[in-house]
Amino acid sequence: MASQEYAIIVAGGKGTRMNSATPKQFMLLNGTPILMHTLEAFFKYSDHIQIILVLPSADISTWTDLCIRHNFKRQLLITSGGASRFESVKNGLAQIKDETGLVAIHDGVRPLISPDIIAASFRLAAVHQSAIAAVRLKESIRITDQDTTKAVDRANYRLIQTPQTFAVKLIKQAYMIKEEASLTDDASVAERAGYKISLFEGSYENIKVTTPEDIAVAEALLNYKEHGS
Template structure:
C-alpha cells in the first residue's frame, strides 16, 4: 500500500542578497510569484499531495494578497516560520500527525523543480528511507586555508539541492536532536541522527533564487 505523501515548502527568506525590500519568494518570475510557481509544480505532480507551507507570520498578509491577485486557491496547511531553517522545518513537521508517510522538504525559492524530480524523490525515499537531489560540480574546486590552497577531486563532491525527501519515521525523530550551526539542511540533520543519506540526480535547472542574476537565469530557462 502506498504511503501518504507530504511536502513541506519552506519560504522564510528575506531577500537580503537580492538587494530588495520584497522577500525573494514573493518576487515575480515571468509574471508569477516565485512561491506560487513552486507550489503549482508540486500540485501538478499530485492532486493528492498534502502541502505544508512554512511562512513567517509577518509575511502572511503578503501571501494572502498574492493568492487573491494571482488566483491561487489550492489547499495548503500553513505553519509558522522559525528563526532558522531548522526551526522552520521542525514547525512544518509538527503539522504532520500521520505516523507513516513520505515527506519532501523543498525550498520555496526553487521554482523550476520538475515533476519528474519530485516523483523520483518520493519513489526513492520509499525504498531507501531518504532521497536527496544533488548535481555534479561543473568546475574545478580548491580547498583553502589562511596560508595555501590545494586542488581536490571534484568528482568526489556534489552540490546539494532540494527536494530532500524522507520516510516520516526517520525525519521526525531526527528533528528532535539539538540544533547546531553545522546542520545546514535536512540531510545533515538526518545524518547527524545516525542515518545514511541516499543521493539522486537533480538538475542544473533546479536553481535556488538567491541573487538578482538568478531571476534573469530563471526567466531565460522558462522562456526556453
C-alpha cells in the same frame, strides 16, 4: 496501499541579497510570484499530495493578498516558521500527524523543480528512507587553508539541492536533536542523528533564486521550458 505523500515548502527568505524589501519568495518570475511556481510544480506532480507551506508569521497576510491578486486557489496548510530554517522545518513536521508517510522538504525559492524530480525523490525515499537531490560539479575546485590552496578531485563532491525526501518517522526523529549552525539542510540533520543519506541525480535547472542574476537565469530557463526558445 501507497504511503501518504507530504511536501513541506520552506519560504522564509528576506531578500537581503536581492537588495529588495520584498521577500525573495514573493518576487515575480514571469509575472507570477516565485513561490507560486514552486507550489504548482508539486501540484503538477500529484493532486493528492498534502502541502505544508511554512512562512514567517509577518508574511502570511502578504501571501494571502498575493493569492487573491493572482487567483491562486490551491488547497494547502500554512504554518508559521521559526527563527531559523531548522525551526521552520520542525514546525512544518509538527503539522504531520501520520508516522508512516513520506515527506519532501523543498526550498520555496527553487521554482524550476520538475514533477519528474519530485516523483523520483518519493520513489527512492520509499525504498531507501531518504532521497536527496544532488548534482555533479562542473567546475574545478580547490580547498584553501589560510595561505595554502590545493586542488581536489571534483568527482568526489556533489552540490546538494532540494527536495530532500524522507520517511516521515525518520525525519521527525532526526529533528529531535539539538540545533547547531553546521546543520544547514535536512540531510545534515538526519546524518547527525545517525541515519544513512541516499543521493539521487537532481537537475542543473533546479536553481535556488537568491540574487538578482538568478531571476534572469530562472526566467530564461522557464521560457525555454515553456516555448523551447
